[in-house]
Amino acid sequence: xxxxxxxxxxxxxxxxxxxxxxxxxxxxxxxxxxxxxxxxxxxxxxxxxxxxxxxxxxxxxxxxxxxxxxxxxxxxxxxxxxxxxxxxxxxxxxxxxxxxxxxxxxxxxxxxxxxxxxxxxxxxxxxxxxxxxxxxxxxxxxxxxxxxxxxxxxxxxxxxxxxxxxxxxxxxxxxxxxxxxxxxxxxxxxxxxxxxxxxxxxxxxxxxxxxxxxxxxxxxxxxxxxxxxxxxxxxxxxxxxxxxxxxxxxxxxxxxxxxxxxxxxxxxxxxxxxxxxxxxxxxxxxxxxxxxxxxxxxxxxxxxxxxxxxxxxxxxxxxxxxxxxxxxxxxxxxxxxxxxxxxxxxxxx
Ligand SMILES: [Zn+2]
Numbered sequence: 228x229x230x231x232x233x234x235x236x237x238x239x240x241x242x243x244x245x246x247x248x249x250x251x252x253x254x255x256x257x258x259x260x261x262x263x264x265x266x267x268x269x270x271x272x273x274x275x276x277x278x279x280x281x282x283x284x285x286x287x288x289x290x291x292x293x294x295x296x297x298x299x300x301x302x303x304x305x306x307x308x309x310x311x312x313x314x315x316x317x318x319x320x321x322x323x324x325x326x327x328x329x330x331x332x333x334x335x336x337x338x339x340x341x342x343x344x345x346x347x348x349x350x351x352x353x354x355x356x357x358x359x360x361x362x363x364x365x366x367x368x369x370x371x372x373x374x375x376x377x378x379x380x381x382x383x384x385x386x387x388x389x390x391x392x393x394x395x396x397x398x399x400x401x402x403x404x405x406x407x408x409x410x411x412x413x414x415x416x417x418x419x420x421x422x423x424x425x426x427x428x429x430x431x432x433x434x435x436x437x438x439x440x441x442x443x444x445x446x447x448x449x450x451x452x453x454x455x456x457x458x459x460x461x462x463x464x465x466x467x468x469x470x471x472x473x474x475x476x477x478x479x480x481x482x483x484x485x486x487x488x489x490x491x492x493x494x495x496x497x498x499x500x501x502x503x504x505x506x507x508x509x510x511x512x513x514x515x516x517x518x519x520x521x522x523x524x525x526x527x528x529x530x531x532x533x534x535x536x537x538x539x540x541x542x543x544x545x546x547x548x549x550x551x552x553x554x555x556x557x558x559x560x561x562x563x564x565x566x567x568x569x570x571x572x573x574x575x576x
Contacts, residue, residue, distance in 0.1 A: 259340030265326045272318035278325055285313035312421075320348065337533035342481075343420070347537035354417040356538045360546035361414035365407055367550055371557025372403030378561050383568045392568040394451045398442055399560055402435075406553075409435045413546075429484065430471050436491045437467030443495040446563075447502035489525070496521055510562035517556050524548040 259265060272278050276286030319340070327337060327345045337345055349355040379391045386392060409431040416428035441460040450456055470487055474480070496518050503514040527545040534540035 258338040259323065259326070259345070262326065262338075264329075265322055265340070268322035268325065269315075269318050272322060273315060276314070278318065278321040281321060283314060283317040283321075285317055344533045344540055345537065346534055346540075352418045353420055354543065356543040357417035357546055358414050360543060360550070361410050361417060364546060364549050364553060365410035365414065367553045368403060368406045368410060368557075371553060371560070372400070372407070375399060375403070375557060375561055375564065379564055383565065384572065391564075392571045393564040394567065395442075395446060396564070398445065399564075402438060402442055405431070405435045405438050426475050426479070429474060429479075433467060433471055433474070433484070433488065436488055436495075437463055440491050440495045440498075443498040447498050489529075492521075492525060496525075508563070509566065510559050513555050513559040513562070517552050517559070520548065520552045524552070 268278065272283075273286065276282050323340045323345050330338075339345075346354050352358055379393060379396055383391070383393075390396075409428075412424070412428040412431045416424040441463050444450070444459050444463075445456055448459075450459055470484075474484060499514050500518045503511045503518065508514070524545055527541045527548065531541045534543070
């Protein structure tokens with residue numbers, strides 16, 4: 228009895244350490260690309276240009292790296308580098324497919340290669356489901372933003388100076404533009420994962436998260452005068468800008484970025500949750516649904532699983548949950564605009 232009780236905490240520590248080691252390992256290198264069979268397959272492919280009986284035209288190099296044929300512009304250094312990239316990408320993809328097929332026959336489960344699950348490409352698109360869902364999210368955001376615009380400028384009364392009564396119009400416009408921008412780069416990144424598209428996707432997501440944190444602060448604390456708004460948003464803007472510059476020009480640190488994003492995400496969920504708890508806003512139930520749904524969706528980002536049938540993984544599902552949540556979110560924003568406008572109109576009269 229006693230011994231087992233004394234053992235418990237120690238065992239828990241071991242489990243925690245193993246879990247942490249697994250996490251660090253998965254962030255650093257993946258099991259797939261450490262596999263010797265896969266490694267030698269890629270090496271051979273980059274020399275011969277073939278995996279099995281499948282050959283790739285991007286890999287047509289002679290032994291000294293010069294192209295075998297083609298006009299002068301196809302022998303330019305930049306073009307050659309691009310071609311070498313495409314050759315490597317094709318080799319890695321087809322070696323991964325071959326290796327995963329072998330492993331499945333032996334009863335193995337999917338493993339990650341270069342930090343990514345083995346996805347099946349469709350017309351050269353790396354993660355077709357995530358691309359489609361990003362595009363769908365982009366259209367939901369556009370619809371939400373457009374209906375917000377129409378409500379404010381064509382349905383609700385305007386002030387004599389042609390401005391809206393609602394005090395958060397400009398902020399929600401910026402929010403709409405930043406979220407459409409972020410879904411656009413998400414679609415690009417999931418179709419072709421290279422350094423540039425990755426940086427653009429991550430930077431836009433961080434900018435959106437930072438801005439929506441500012442919005443949560445300003446709306447929940449009901450901050451309407453310019454000076455206080457600047458005071459509240461300046462530290463967040465400074466932090467987010469520094470973080471984006473750090474990611475792009477100093478070190479692209481996935482672990483640190485994940486922590487920053489989860490922290491900013493949880494902070495705004497908490498702000499909205501507390502506000503929903505104390506406010507008498509008639510649409511506060513929409514806030515509750517978005518907060519609970521957003522929290523559950525965050526679990527999908529943290530609890531990662533391999534793609535089902537080579538297509539649907541945790542990240543794709545996370546994109547899917549964002550669709551109904553965004554729809555409801557814009558509906559809350561429209562309700563808020565209507566409510567504030569009626570309150571302000573009553574004051575005027
Ligand atoms: Zn994504």
